[in-house]
Amino acid sequence: MPKINGNEIRPGNILEHNDSLWVAVKVGHVKPGKGGAFAQVEMKNLRNGSKLNERFRAADKVERVRLEQKDQQFLYESDGNLVFMDTETYEQIELPADILGERRPFLQDGMTITVEFHDSEALSATLPQKVTCTVEETEPAVKGQTAANSFKPAVLDNGVRVMIPPFVGEGEAIVVNTETMEYSERA
Template sequence: MATTNDLRNGLVLNLEGQLWQVVEFQHVKPGKGPAFVRTKIKNVLSGKTVDRTFNAGLKVDTATVDRRDMQYLYKDGNDYVFMDVKSYDQIYVPGDTVGDAARFLLENQDVIVAFHDETVLFVELPAAVVLTVSHTEPGLQGDRSNAGTKPATLETGAEIQVPLFLNTGDRVKVDTRSGSYISRVTD
């Protein structure tokens, strides 16, 4: 048990028999009336996001979530195979559970896999990953009709918008939360 004053991003709550992860929270103290906490929570299993308001100091039930360091090995049909870096146990995680994280998964990449009662809840990637551009059209100088960006396909198959100066074979840093280009990586 915790109170709404203890809420933080990433905390998993057990509300009405379902697991919800706190995405955003904001403590609000209006000039009139009691304080409250405005949250955006995401259903861990379905991915549905809802806004919910709690009274300040209200007790909420937190879920025990075990976060384990794992390494992505390979894709097997619709499942993704991960290996625990400490015990070397391998687990199969359905593609629906991996979700959007699959767009930026490379073999042998370290990730965090969250468990609740030995059930995989979600896969958490690092905030940014470095990937190689596998295909992009050459950028033309003076072509600014689309704010100086062009589509590029990464080695994982994900498509993102990159600046015009990037070419096929360049390495880029990508934000895994938003799927946006951060910078070019030079070795």
């Protein structure tokens, strides 16, 4: 693994520190009046989600880890695990359902997601940025309400609540941004 200096750490970098894998969330470079400069790094553990604040001087060396990204196709769910198939080798893997976190309801049959691996351990999974869903229930549009930039609550077919524009009705397909969990456009 390549080693980098403490002042080269950037947000999003994956680091091996204290025999664990961490992602740098925030990095602040501090130059105190007395003493040498350092990087104040807020890190999140990729395995258990704990957070850590650490100081790295420019002379400190840390290992930067590169994760291998593979496309996996969702097959089915069994006993709280999600079963995926590698789109190149056709190998099947099982991952815990909580690897997707609050974005889990947007996972659809046959959807291809990106899973990041370190050695053979799956650390994180990313859904496509935009997913098409159907509006199950919403309140009817009120005439004359379209003048202002207003939104109304809606429940999607996967049970997620989002705010949609007044011109979208029940049964219509919409595109939802999975990163912000907000309405994006009509499908």
